[in-house]
Amino acid sequence: MTTTYHVADIRNLALAGHGASGKTSLADALLFAAGATPRKGSVDDGTSTLDFDDEEKRRHFTIDCHLGHLEWNGKQVHLIDSPGYPDFIGNALSALAAVENVVLAVSGPAGIEVNTRRLFNEARRLGLGRFVAVTKMDAENVDYRADLEAIRETFGTACVPFNVPIGQGATFAGVIDVLQSHDEDPAGCPLPPTEAYQMVVEQIVESDESLMNRYLEGEEIGVEELRKAAHDAIAAGKLVPVLCVCTKKDLGVKELLDLVAACGLSPEDVHRFGTRNDEAEAGQEEILPSEDGTLVAQVFKTANDQFMGKLSFLRILTGKITPDTTLVNLRSGKTAKAGHVYILQGKAQEEVAEAIAGDLVAIAKFDDLHVSDTVSNVGGNTSVARLQAAPISFPAPMVPRAVVPKAREDEAKISAGLTKIADEDPTFTIRRDAQTHELVISGMSDLHLDVIQQRLKNRYKLEMSTHIPHVPYLETISAPAEADHRHKKQTGGRGQFAEVHLRVRPVERGKGFAFTDAVKGGTIPNQYIPAVEKGVRERLEKGVISGNQVVDVEVEVYFGKDHPVDSSEQAFKTAAANAFRKAFEKAYPVLLEPIVSVDVTAPSSYFGDISADMSTRRGHIHGMEAQPGGLQSIQAVVPLAEMLSYASTLKSMTSGQGSFAMEMRGYEPVPPNIQQQIVERYQKTRAGVEEE
16 A cells, blocks of 8 residues: 555544443444445444454453544544543553544443543643544433533533534434534424534634634624634634534444544644754754654554564654664664554554554564654654654553462463563553562553453463552661570581670661671671671561561671681571561561552542541541542542552542552651551461571
């Protein structure tokens, strides 16, 4: 396939909104209406062009973002269907980062739901052209007028109806384009076309002073002129067309395509910026979409294909790509030949001879590429080649789980498999906790992690179980103390003997560990001092009262005894470890717990419940802030131990409308009553008893 269009002819369109709002069905209907697919796929029967993943078919909802393409009225439309549930928000944000237009699906029966609000606000932040499609207009209990009022109340009066339904529910029979047909008000329209026309025209002329003057003077403005002005108003963020669709009856689908083709934004209409990474020319610079010149493209998605290996999905910001283009990853400096360049129709790949600025394409087997990376072509103007696209912003995963392989010998394989999955999903992470030694995965929710677990099983035949990870507490002391320990064993032949006297003192928080040799007169021979320090350090790692690492303590060895035959490094290590344990227990031990800063966002009606729940978690609220769309954010400081299962609680408490983010703040002492519980629990589970 050879490119026969130009940048201005491209319409990149993401379908977004809450889960079960009909996005994928709308995508299938759009592809079928344009003749891009020979039959209309169905989510319900597993034949959707875009929901082709086995896990998506099994669960009947979108998990990843998937690409399609079509031609309509001379425009090349690249389509991305994105997941709707907040559990998979990362893929939805990837989709928005790659497009200029977004259609937000609002279910007619269900109305506006939490993820629709979030994605609408994100699209506004990115400067995208926004359209709202009221879906499932044939369903029972649809109240179009109430839906429109809710849309305008939630998203603003810039949302106006570009078409109105003829009937609703079982009587829904089509739509009326209010710019074309607004002189009459047919029976059965829940919103009269004349009223809708007035709303649309007034919103359009508000953003054009000359049109406003003509309108106020009573001059009728032509349809084509209104459409051109509508495009400009959409680009300025001052107009959000609202349309009605019914994918089951294929009603309103072509009208949506008509509007996107006529009034949607091209890559030339949305400003995108990059940063130069050479010190001489540091600073932000707009990336202008040109078909010529040095290539700048950004990876917005990666996937591991069973047959093709790693696929990297690129949004070309400027320049062009051909199979012969040598690509360089500006993050790592690694290069690879583009090879085959594909556009996608679901899982089907179509090879193209070239792709230009604005196109969404995939390349295979450039394994070094990750989401947000910028690629350029080698040669040409090296200054421009160093222009990197702004990174895509993703929320941090908030639900951690420790991983336990079903078969112990699979631990390394599971780690490798999870790492490959994490490469595809920026909201999924995997790490080895250096303190607890657990393999910890983190995602957006339990559902998100359940999907990850299932994919690990399906792709790599590996199974695992998960549990809430151990909290990485720390141990320290609050007063000086001293103790000694004599280690003596005689079992026939050479025995073991060492005696060590230690002092311990607390040091300033964050200073770590200090060891001082204060032995005088050679009571401990010099060759055994390193063994004393090593014994203490090993005990620091194991902990004393709770099995957690000891920090912020100074240890001074000042006296000891040895035996000319029975003393050894091992004997002094053992004596030092036990002397330290005794001194630590006498120095008023303190358990430190990790503290996090938490920002919770939810509808303001849940503020009381969230505040009360935060208090039960030993949280301290220190800020509140009103957010657009009737939302409220609450800032608090909370112990990490109280937040490990917070995601499910917040979801239940806010009917799925709440979200939160948190970051590490530091460590603070655990309250005495809780410390006692933790210590007692540890003592019960200890394997064996320390040697005295």
